[in-house]
Amino acid sequence: MREVNTKHVFPQDPNKTYGLMELMKGTKPTVGLQPDDMVFTWPHLLIRELVLFAIVVAGLLVAAFLFDAPLEEIANPNHPPNPAKAPWYFLGLQELVSYSAFVGGVLIPTLIVIGLMLIPFIDRKKIGIGKWFAKERALANGLFLTFLLVMGALIILGTYFRGANWSFVVPWE
Amino acid sequence: MATSQASTTLSLKEKAIAFFNTLYRALFRYGKMPQDAEGQSYAVFNNLFLHIHSVKVSKHSLRFTYTFGLGIIATCLFLVLVFTGVWLMFYYFPSATEAYNRMLDLRSSVDFGFVLRNIHKWAAELMVVFVILHMARVFFTGAYKPPREFNWVIGVLLLLLTFGLSFTGYLLPWDQLAFWAITVGTSIAGYAPVLGEPIRKFLLGADVVGQEALVRFYVLHVVILPGLLSIFLAIHFWRIRKDGGLSHPNENETPVKGTAQ
Amino acid sequence: MKKKHVRTQQPEIDRRTFLTALGWIGVGLSAAVAALGNLLYLKPAVDYGPPTLIRAGKPDEYKEGIKEVLENDRIAIVRDKKGFAAISVTCTHLGCTVRTSDAGFECPCHGSQFDNDGLVTGGPAPRPLDWYQVSVAPNGELEIDKSVKVTPGTFFTM
Structure with missing residues (x-):
């Protein structure tokens, strides 16, 4: 190969399925040359x-x-249902709110959102990409799975195991 | 046939066919199902709606067990929600005295009213589920790693917008379920330090859930949040292309070893 | 190179940078002011909510030692030896409507309990029920102002 001091006009990204490689005159794109x-x-x-x-x-x-x-009776501010429940995806939060409104309703959701957004900036090592539950990422996957399971458990707890006065009930009794 | 003499003697029917062919080609450009590589490239490249895709995708990303189609299903649900939502707007009225009656009418009087409402409701619930499942898929396959960090952040925003849409839509039927879920939900917001109470007032437009809250939630639900979601969705899709399509094992710094290792 | 044209002290930023920065500050400020205007527009200015001044009938209509709930106004009128009080029946936890009980008030949503003075005796409620200012209107009726909160235990005497 001839050594030429080339500088690509268009940076080539190996991840991209296509990219601008060079400009040439022609009437149609060059097809059939992509990886298999x-x-x-x-x-x-x-x-x-x-x-x-x-x-x-x-x-x-x-x-x-x-x-x-579902459609219940018309809204009546004087007669709250017992118990009053938020939409199901917020019932995990409502469960936490029943312990402490600030911690459960504000602090934890804020931390969850910030935490979720920061994940890709903390875990940057390019390993285990493109594979379900890669062994190389056991720790990260384990943590996230735990997080999902805890949230799921709280939602199930709030949905099925909370009755009148938000007291613990067993749904099959 | 191609002689000039023949063309002047075209029958009316032939002229009509030629005209409609021209019209069709003007609209669709590539009339037949493209079978060759060039045509297949152009089919995507020259179509506004298909242009969110790259011309070629990796086989790995097409394996159903890799993505389970979760993102696409969530998108489909959003499209269904936009469609049924607009249709429901023809009958819905954001008034504390009228909204509930409109629900009853939709259920009993309007032809297929219950179908549209039911589809909207179940699609909304499923969208929350599938957006969460999609996020789990992306995490467990390590698909948020560079260069896809930003798309993950957009994804988190889309999740929040999905919650927001679902929550604002929850109030609109103005039944007991709606009223108290929103009372409880907005009270939770009121616990945030300093900003909590102003945010709650801002959302409700008054001290308690009432007519003002209904109008505000309606505007958020039908205009502001779907608009924001559409914009971020467009960025989300655009970034998939810019980041080289879906994640695949070839991107690892050390190649994933086979089972022989 | 001759040195006589070289300035001994270079300005820290040149004119172009300065003007560009100034321009961006202008754009930023305009955007901020516009955003603020939009926010203020959306801030509820007119109170379309339920009225805050409530006429609750003649004082004689209330017997001593009972809690009379005015459902639509979401308050309970309490008459005591000490006088009258108007206690909110909106739970301080998550805004549900509390019910009266022998011990005081209890919230059906998440089990908060309050005594007769609205002080928290159990459950997740973070603070006592609100007390509103009670006065007598010119026509002799009790008048409750829900926009004015008073410290719990402040009874109005005739």
Whole structure:
């Protein structure tokens, strides 16, 4: 190979599926030269997307005919239901709020959001990418799984195990 | 046929077909299903709606068990929600005295009203679920690592917007469930130091959940939050392309060893 | 090079940088002012909520030692030997409406309990129920001003 002091006009990123490599005169893009593990978006990806969309719509239609969305009595500020519950995805927070409103309702959610946003800036090592539960990332995956399980457990606790006066009840009794 | 004499003697039917062909080509450019590589490239490249995709994607990212299609399902649910949401707006009225009646009408009188409401409701619940599952997938496959850090942050924002949309939509039926869930939810916000009480007032427009809160939640639910979500969604998709498509094992600094190792 | 044209002291920032910075500060300030204006617009200025001044009938209508809840006004009128008081029935925990009980008040949502003076005796409520100012209107009716909070235990005497 001839040693040439080349400086790429367009920086090449090995992660990119395509990029601007050089400018040349021509009437059509050079195709058929990509690595072997690439396939055309049309039809391979788009067909999959269309099928998924169809399944989603079909599933929703079936669900809509089978299950009615809940609608209780008209809002009445004088008669709170017992217990009054937030939407299900906030019931984990409501469970925490029943211990301490500030810690559960403000501090922990704020820390969770900030923590989530900081994850990719803390864990930057390029290992275990593109693989489910990679062994190299056991610690990170374990921590996140624990986090999800705790949140899930709190939501289940708040949804099914909390009755009148927010006291502990067992749903199957 | 291609002679000039023949073209002047085209029948009316042939002229009409030629005209519609021209029109069709003007609209769609590539009429037939492209079978060759060039056509398949152009099909994506020249279409505004398909342009969010790159022309080629890695086979790895197409494996269903890699993504389980979670992000796409969440997107599909959002599209369904926009559609059914706009349709529901034709009958809904954000008034404390009228909203609940409109719910009853949707359920009993309006043709297919219950279907639209039910789809909207279940799609909304599922969207929260699938956005969370999508986030879990991205984490467990290490897909937030450089260069995708920023897209993860956008993703967290999208999760928050999804919660916001679901929460604001929760009040609109104006039933007991709605009223007390929002009373409890906004009271939680009131506990934030210094800003808590102003934020609560800001959301409710008054001291308690009432007509003002209903209008504010309605505007947030149908205009502001969906608008923000659409913008961030566009950035999210754009960044997927810019970051080289979905994550795949080739990006590891040390290649993942096979089972033989 | 001749040195006579070289300044002994270079300005820390040149004119171009300075003007650019000034321009950006102007843009930033304008954006901030615009954002503030928008926020102020959205801040509830007119109180469309329920009225804060409540006429609660003649004092004689209330017997001593009972708590009479005015549901729509979300207050309880309490008459005691010491006089009258108006206690909020909105739970200080998460805003549910409390119910009266023999011991005082209790919240059905998350189990907060309050005594007859609205002081917390149990549950997650962080502070006592609000007490509002009671006075007598010119027509002799009790008048409660929900915009004025008084310290718990402040009874109004005729």
